[in-house]
Amino acid sequence: MEKIKLTIDKKPVEIEKGKTILEAAASIGIEIPTLCYMKLEDIGIENKPGGCRVCVVEVEGRRNLAPSCVTAAEEGMVVRTNSMRALNARRTNVELILSDHPAECLTCAKSGKCDLQDLAQQLGIRELHYEGVKSTYRNDLSPAIIREQEKCIMCRRCEMMCNKVQTVGVLSAVNRGFDSVVATAFEMDLQDTACTYCGQCLAVCPTGALTEVDLTGNVIRALSDPTKTVIVQTAPAVRAALGEEFGMEPGTLVTGKMAAALRRLGFDYVFDTDFAADLTIMEEGTELLGRLTRHLEGDESVKLPILTSCCPAWVKFFEHHFPSMIDIPSTAKSPQQMFGAIAKNYFADKIGVDRKNLVVVSIMPCVAKKYESDREEFSVDGNPDVDYALTTRELAGLIKLSNLDFKSLPEEDFDLPLGESTGASVIFGTTGGVIEAAVRTAYELQTGKNLEKIDFEELRGMEGIREASVDFNGLPIRIGIAHGLGNARKLLEDIRAGKSQFHAIEIMSCPGGCIGGGGQPYHGGDVNVLKKRQKAIYAEDAGKAVRKSHENPSIVKLYEEYLGEPMSHLAHELLHTQYFDRSE
């Protein structure tokens, strides 16, 4: 690779040709402020429309200032990132953005985590010199996402995630000049569009323009209602990220502290979605083996590959875009909904509480889970199986609100029986994890042998699309993995074209899987945050005594005393679902 030399703030720097001034500066520790720019190395996420003009720098011999995020570094360039002219321009540009931004920092959901607020502080802006008209936009309806477009600064990150990364195509810049705004087609309500609620738009929004529907108030009310028994489940990926909200290093596992915090918040039982993830493997794994056996016996009507169905954004995606293929995904409900169904039937009976007085709260790394729990088929006579789905961030807010010192909490265990889980269920939180958990169980059930090596390294990683072959006693099982809906779309188009060679495919909507979910603490554009969370998830798995779903004692007991066997009539009724054609 050809190298070039230039000078930035009087420091010499040598860098590969083709890199930007911004990247060249970062390589020698000079952080030029940015706003619209965002890049997640390795997973194909990049946004640099060059629109905000915050990263402007002075380049000797150049008449105007250069936006460093989109200007290539050149041989011999002399760059000043902190000259009076650059500083003034940067400040003016931010002031102009602020002149059309509601000064609502005191009450804004994003306060303290807002890139624009940070930037105004960093640049020392103490008064606004520009006054003018402010934009107003209509708010719309959605079960999961709140759009407050007055706070939008047109960085276009959300649009990039929605169109390029997820290929959902719900958002676009519309109108022109001062009236321009990121909106849906014909400015429809989000709930009337093909939005999957993956939440990647709000995961990257630098301001409070996109946030999740906040249900913490509902949970507080339920907790203080003496007539209600309130139970909680926590998704696998939450424990690998929650600590970040309390200043802990990304990748710190806080499973025990989280259980302790939930108990102190007043939940009557602290359970684990991981239990339901093990249950998912029992059902989905059995379904996979069933389809595989029929396929091997020559039944041509059997649909392969089987696709995972844990991710609600993914489910909504194929319902909208691939309605002719809705019989391919597993019919197994997601762990969240399996938990809800078991809680409101099996567990409610066990403790003698009417389902109407049992409130199920879930803590999810996800905003689509709010939508999923709202789906009509997941309720009985108007009473939902899962009452409230909160994000990891909302749980952190609840803990802070309740004056708990999270870091000093003791490590506690989940309650039994719906809190017992295996290592297989923990890895549901990362891309590749669901299929690895399924393989661990399917292998042993199919071959009747014990796995010698539980870790399937070939299924792990961060590449957007991965493939691997796992040997089932001489039978090669071909597995595909995709994370990010754009990658999922590619695998689906192959299936539709009859080109797919896979037996099973795992799909997660968010980059990295649930660890990078729309409800997680903001990663701030740093892909290493996701990698550290992934590492933590695998560490939790490795440290578990039981690492295969079918060996979870509480799962075994649940089948013995209640469900019978996987795919039984009762299991079908409670743990499986159907999909709907949502194409327009």
Next chain:
Amino acid sequence: MAKIELQECQINQIKEICASFNNNAGELINVLHKVQSVYGYLPAEVQEVIAKELNISRAKVYGVVTFYSYFTMTPKGKYPISICMGTACYVRGAEQVVKEFERHLKIAVGESSADGLFSLNCLRCVGACGLAPVVMVGEKVYGRVAPADVLKIIKEYSETCPA
């Protein structure tokens, strides 16, 4: 926005226009031009057909339609009224003329009257600065229009006189 029902032949016509550009998403602007010239305007239902044919999102099509002032999502009236807001017309009081049209027709610039008779638009310099301020109704040109003339012009075209 009132829902409209496209007829089979209209849908086919839009599809043919898209096909004449090889259903190429890069030709979106040309497709929109052509469809608007045939259809008169670009309502949501028309944009949906175009999005499907070119295999791009509806939001993207809507984004382009709303970006360029040439494209319109409201049907032109039977008698499209255009008021010149070029420099000469402007300094001779075109703005007051616009306000009078808006007041009498009870619509804003860019809109059409409920009966579909009139639509109101502004344009830049029609090259008749000597006649400023200039108003056009369809192809017919009215010069030196004073606010007091507005009602008279409207009445020329009203099929039923307002009571």
